[in-house]
Amino acid sequence: MPPVSRRRITGFSNPTVKFLRSLRDKKHRRRAKRFLAEGLRLLTEARESGRLPDMLVMAEGREAHPLVDALERDVAAAGGEIVETSAEILAKITGKDNPQAIAGVFAEFDTTLAALDRDAAPIWLVAQALRDPGNLGTMLRTGDAVGAGGLILIDDCADPFGVEAVRASMGAVFTQAIAQARWEDFLPWLRGGPGQLVAASLRDAVPYRGAAYARPCFVLVGNESRGLPEAYEAECDLRVTMPMRGRADSLNAAVAGAVLAYEVLATLNG
Structure with missing residues (x-):
């Protein structure tokens, strides 16, 4: 299988970073109809339940893991975007001082x-x-x-x-x-x-x-x-x-x- 393509983000003022941060706010989540999930366990549960993120965000220098590789392959195959950034920027996105090394942006479900x-x-x-x-x-x-x-x-x-x-x-x-x-x-x-x-x-x-x-x-x-x-x-x-x-x-x-x-x-x- 060919290598997975990743987009690298290095700046805190990048529009994608601003969008991801905005998903912590209910008003912006509802407007975008997207939400943020953080951590390999949550994203693996999503994948095994048949739900894949539109965007996968990963910290540079993270430890290799077969479940991360599987997520990358499946997201890429589904046409999703894969972003790589620093741990500091990922912390800014998630609002946690010690964030998980991986997060995903998911479409909200039908809640009717x-x-x-x-x-x-x-x-x-x-x-x-x-x-x-x-x-x-x-x-x-x-x-x-x-x-x-x-x-x-x-x-x-x-x-x-x-x-x-x-x-x-x-x-x-x-x-x-x-x-x-x-x-x-x-x-x-x-x-x-x-x-x-x-x-x-x-x-x-x-x-x-x-x-x-x-x-x-x-x-x-x-x-x-x-x-x-x-x-x-x-x-x-x-x-x-x-x-x-x-x-x-x-x-x-x-x-x-x-x-x-x-x-x-x-x-x-x-």
């Missing part, structure tokens, strides 16, 4: 509800007004771990394509379907086909262990500080409660989603 196949998995995660990108990334990782179909973000959530959420997902942003919708659009979509909506709650709830979960099960968590609106909880098919043995009155939203998702998985597989 219409793009989802609810029958693709027995479990789906749903988050309402989840504002912390770390929690969002954790929920994506949880979804990947339990074999969920994906994560549906309701109302005003953190940006799933933001740098912090992508990092926190540890590659699950590429393995999980992602949808974004308002509650008033999500509910008719859900009721338009099979699907049980389940939330942790104190209102008319049953113990989460041994509850009557049914597939496809949509596990709903609320905002980190406010939880779910009462009207949203009222629409759930099943409300469950988790025991709190200590002084804390609730779990972190992403942790609660993970605990509940594993219980659903155990019940559906049992």
Whole structure:
């Protein structure tokens, strides 16, 4: 195979560097419909999930690695661009003092509800007004771990394509379907086909262990500080409660989603 062609960038003021830096801002990401992912693990997860970056950016002097070589070959074969630059410029692009040696620019995915196949998995995660990108990334990782179909973000959530959420997902942003919708659009979509909506709650709830979960099960968590609106909880098919043995009155939203998702998985597989 002929050598892969690389474009070298040496200046901080290069237009490509400015474009890449702009992807750290939600407004510019939405305008470009592109997002940045950093690190060989994330980019390898993307490649193995059938997603390749439009642009591959690599630091000079990085250690050779067969997975990097595979990425280069596949990106070049798909018509993508490969850029080589200094570690200092890459740090400026990613906003990290000690960046990974490789990053990629990806096209944003279709995040409409219409793009989802609810029958693709027995479990789906749903988050309402989840504002912390770390929690969002954790929920994506949880979804990947339990074999969920994906994560549906309701109302005003953190940006799933933001740098912090992508990092926190540890590659699950590429393995999980992602949808974004308002509650008033999500509910008719859900009721338009099979699907049980389940939330942790104190209102008319049953113990989460041994509850009557049914597939496809949509596990709903609320905002980190406010939880779910009462009207949203009222629409759930099943409300469950988790025991709190200590002084804390609730779990972190992403942790609660993970605990509940594993219980659903155990019940559906049992």
